[in-house]
Amino acid sequence: MTSGTAQESKALPPLPCTGARARRLTRRMTAFYEGYLREAGLRLPQYSLLMHLTRAPQSLLHLAERMDMDRTTLTRALKPLVEAGWVVRHASDDARQRLYALSDSGRQKRDQAQVVWVEAQLALETVLGRDFTAELNAQLEAALERLRPALSPEN
Template sequence: MTAPPLPLPCTGARLRRLTRRVTVFYEQYLRSVGLRLTQYSLLAHLDTAPQSLLALAGRLEMDRTTLTRGLKPLVAAGWVVQHPGRDARQRLLSLTPDGVAQRARARAVWAQAQLDLEAAMDRSFVAQLNHTLDEALQRLKPALPEDN
């Protein structure tokens, strides 16, 4: 009888370390426009057309509580506005004109950060990493509970 294989080193721990390093890398750029990487990501996924909190959470694969917490400083800054939905439970979100301008400023800074990341890590390596991460996301999704 063959013994089961020993597990590889922890993938989750490695990904968390990489995520922390990548976040620090981007945030050294985004700080110049007063944003954190998570806030930039939210601005990048919003537009002037109202969209539901639920739809945004689904696209970002983020729970609504975390998303609501992340949106608070953007609403407070006047970059995002909440609209009432079809019923009292639904909240719709959209960018304000100031939010569109902030997103444009941040997008230019993000683009430079992305190019510098590609230079530091090698552009072809980053392309392959992105491809591998997209594939990992697709492979893991079916193994998760339906609400994730």
Template sequence: MTPVATASNPAAPEVKPLGCTNLKLRQLTRRVTQHYDQHLALAGLRITQYSLLAHVDKLGPLAPGELARRMDMGASTLTRNLRPLVAAGWVEMGEGADARSRLIRITDTGREVRRLAQRQWKAAQLALNQKLGPATVVALHTLLDQGLAAFHAEPAEEH
């Protein structure tokens, strides 16, 4: 990528992005998700399920709204993704502090499934690092963190 002209470097030519950023991100996300899903299939999970199990194990028990916030996802997406985990007996929805609140907890079976799947996740992570190269992965993480920070810095849009 060519440097962008700035006050400190006025001679640098201007760089203009080409193509749709959303399309490029979605294409990469699909490929990376497929990569992780192939590895996690050996443990009977998809990456979304593994991520939920890992978060509930690490953070739980916690309210669904708090889990959605911590995972940066909408409540309806969280509910849809939790259903198969509850049906499998890996997480449970129990009562919270009062009759109106709920808490999500990982079960002993869920903790065991997560432990087994963690080996597959690590294999997927190492294989991805090798496929892309460590420097690319570090650069990608840096760019993604910068992008996420930019979105978190602005007020949420109301629909």
């Protein structure tokens, strides 16, 4: 994927790998949150899924779009939540469409985990500084918005 801007910038040497730094940050951030979420018996991706689900069934496609995930990864991530009884798969009028909703026990698990997540978030803001965390969030959102149109539709 080459753009005019990328070709024009070849005169400058590239900056250090942003992707590698983002991966390192993601691993450390995940470990930080999971240190807290372990108390609720969840991993960070599981907590995130529970937070995006509601009692109203929603399609896998809709959920994948909301979470910026591909459907295959989302299907794998949902499997242990369905097995635990926290997420329920519903039938759809369209046999090709899979619908998922939060079960009562899933709502309880999410509520329990949300209390722990608040502790983790506040601790993170203490470590990084609240202003820095707010700016980091804003920069991450801006990066997501800029990258979205640069990716192929499958991503």
